[in-house]
Amino acid sequence: MSKFFNSIYKGLTPYTPGEQPQDKKYIKLNTNESPFPPAPGVISAVNDREAADLRLYSDPELKPLKAQLAETFSVNKDNVFIGNGSDEVLNYAFMAFCEDGIAFPDITYSFYSVIADLNQVETEIKPLNKDFTVDISAYLGEQLTDEGTECSSERNNDGSSVGCSDEKSERRYKGIGRSIVIANPNAPTGIRLSLEDISKICEANRDHVVIIDEAYIDFAEEGSSAVALIGKYENLLVTQTFSKSRSMAGARVGFALGNEALIQDLETLRNSNNPYNVNRISMKCAVEALKDKGYFDLNCRKIKENRAYTKKALEGLGFRVLPSETNFLFAESNMIEGGELYKALKERGILVRHFSDSKISNFNRITVGSREEMDAFLDQVSALLDFPDLRCGS
């Protein structure tokens, strides 16, 4: 640290990305990348003409990609914000909407606490339930009476409560007085909240923004995205990414969908910080990726199949595997400690992700890759545990 470093940042602990060792060729099941290349249209878009056009700035209004996202998600382009990866989108959302602090689960994407610290946002950490599901009740606040305990008993001439809007009196919970971010499905557990639960949280916290981080939603049951609710809740911001289901982690494109006033606020920050945040080629690639729904659907289906296959095989090897709706599995065994398994697999050329937090240190997060990758992984696990090859008979 230099003697010049701003004192408000001196205590920061940066995010630790998944390791990228270069000492040998690994099967990488540690950063939730897709095993499939981007859509053919994306490959075609990465060409000499686009390269020559790199001399020109990218469109600071990101128009073609906003239009394509709006079409894909049946929203208006004013409901769309685009960032240089969804990490950037999340950071802008923390800057914009978390003046009263933010609450999130204790086991979740570890980047949230990093950007909270960066932006001096107070955090309130909520434990998960024992089965690793998100504890909804922790995000609702006190229950209100039918009339709403927040309302005054005084009455106006028309009979309505003084200082009490109709909207408020319909609320059943008081809210928690701060913003909320929930990864849904959650990482690294892989478990998803229902749309009803998300509605409840938005409803209870109408004075604060609820951020639903849907990095993995395309691997979940159909119809489970909270994008369907953005017209209903002006306090709901949904973030997604091209890094997982669209096979474009290296292109750095993420986005948020929400009420247009929220989007305007994010645009104010983006245009005050880095108006040309998304590069030309990535923008073009993202448009092409969205256009090819067939390829996208096919890849998501393959991941779900490989996930089911791997989960079953791991269970056959005695693992406890949480019910994942993502492109990874979170699994533990009582035959080998989590950190040991991670190390042994790394020695055998397979990278998975292990977290040191004692609440989950017996688990490993295993990205769902191609069938061949999963077989290689299962072979190694099976050998490590000294099981005969179970796949053939499964």
Added chain:
Amino acid sequence: MSKFFNSIYKGLTPYTPGEQPQDKKYIKLNTNESPFPPAPGVISAVNDREAADLRLYSDPELKPLKAQLAETFSVNKDNVFIGNGSDEVLNYAFMAFCEDGIAFPDITYSFYSVIADLNQVETEIKPLNKDFTVDISAYLGEQLTDEGTECSSERNNDGSSVGCSDEKSERRYKGIGRSIVIANPNAPTGIRLSLEDISKICEANRDHVVIIDEAYIDFAEEGSSAVALIGKYENLLVTQTFSKSRSMAGARVGFALGNEALIQDLETLRNSNNPYNVNRISMKCAVEALKDKGYFDLNCRKIKENRAYTKKALEGLGFRVLPSETNFLFAESNMIEGGELYKALKERGILVRHFSDSKISNFNRITVGSREEMDAFLDQVSALLDFPDLRCGS
């Protein structure tokens, strides 16, 4: 603005990028892009294999590009910081090093005041000299006596001043008590400070960081980059970009060179904000761009030639043209008001940049493009001013 927007950002006035109108095809001389495509190696790097690899995250440590930059600038890789465009680099530098506020010229890159506001950094605006050069004396603070007035008159046993380091007693100025950012050459004037002047500023302000923004330095006289001084001044941070001389505005790559402790601080912020900030293809392109010194030198030389040619022609048309060391010219005429000229050129399909600030509103900033573009521009200016075609006789 939403009702949820953080109150500290409510007063922000975002940066206004140069216009990108889509109504017809313009000759774009308004955003200082290069008229030349990126180097052939860059074009080759934008290929199917790279596209397929977009499924993988970019290297969060940016190793190959750090190594190439270190080689190109004869520094250590720990002296190199890389951002998603130099705007991002500047923003991190403002976050990291401007706790006591920042000073910069009143006529300069307008983004500085935007990121200062974004980061709640107090600004001190220093007028330029009447000839539009930067007024060095404004950045030095009070002059000190030979012994340094800051030193105590008490003496230690060895004769040195109590509480006064040798270093301090060599200082001739007190400094201004805050950080400094200077675009060198400055924009939109195009005028450059000498290395001696930059040394003086660094010397006088050893307790604060001096940021020298060298976006345009490759179009200046050789040997004028302050990178040569980073080993000497631990408080000097030099920023540069691939957007201008490397023809890669659309790729979004900028960088800073400085003392390794400064770089570490910037890395702490980057890794707490967006560790995968530079995308895979841009990183690869940047490496290739650096490797081709011949192409780079050739393009810089062509721009300088076209700049001299255009300057002479404009002067022939009665313009006052500031002495530019950049890829643009800043020029005014007493025959047509700056805003009028801008408008008339736009109607004729040529975009230049006009600034409304009354101190420079009679000027236009004209990007130096290809010879053909400059001829088209000069033809229109000449026609507007009703001059005969002066180029043939010039």
